[in-house]
Amino acid sequence: MSRWSEWLTHQMQVKGIDQITLANAAGYNKSVVSNWVNGRTKVPSLEALRRTAEALQVPMGEALVAAEYITADEIGATTLPADLASVDTGELIREIGARLGYDLAISGKASPARLRAVAQWGDKSIPPPSRDDVGVAADSDE
Structure with a gap:
């Protein structure tokens, strides 16, 4: 095979x-x-x-x-897991951030709004979104 x-x-x-x-x-x-x-x-x-x-x-x-x-x-890939569902969310977020050149870690989590905003700012020439850009309160994960 x-x-x-x-x-x-x-x-x-x-x-x-x-x-x-x-x-x-x-x-x-x-x-x-x-x-x-x-x-x-x-x-x-x-x-x-x-x-x-x-x-x-x-x-x-x-x-x-x-x-x-x-x-x-x-x-530039490392070993790809067979099933991404088995990969820790924080690890996925860190990898996405690393590939985009941004630090996406927000207490080990990122809100759906933050991830959508990062997708819009995928161009590295544009500054990464802040919590204010996506309406995330400083003490909130959502």
């Missing part, structure tokens, strides 16, 4: 979907997914990879690494 087929099989299991569901969501024939899972087609095209990543709701970089177009080192 190729790295791509193992990753794809795992993603479908985590998402609770089958080959037909993935194929329909990505807009291609079930045989395409079957060929990947069974190793008959080793590497998807970049367009198929993009559509698959979107259908699975995973980052394109993760899919590129799984298909071995690039390495995790080339995108």
Whole structure:
């Protein structure tokens, strides 16, 4: 089994979907997914990879690494957990902040409003949002 087929099989299991569901969501024939899972087609095209990543709701970089177009080192990634739901929220927030160049830690938590504001200010040339920018009280996590 190729790295791509193992990753794809795992993603479908985590998402609770089958080959037909993935194929329909990505807009291609079930045989395409079957060929990947069974190793008959080793590497998807970049367009198929993009559509698959979107259908699975995973980052394109993760899919590129799984298909071995690039390495995790080339995108600056550390080992990706199989299921992000198992990763501590504070750890995710710190990683997002590090990648954006901001310190997002607010007592180990960030409010949904703060995360939405950071998404709007993803451009590092724009100063990071303050608590006042997103209406977060100094003693509140929400």
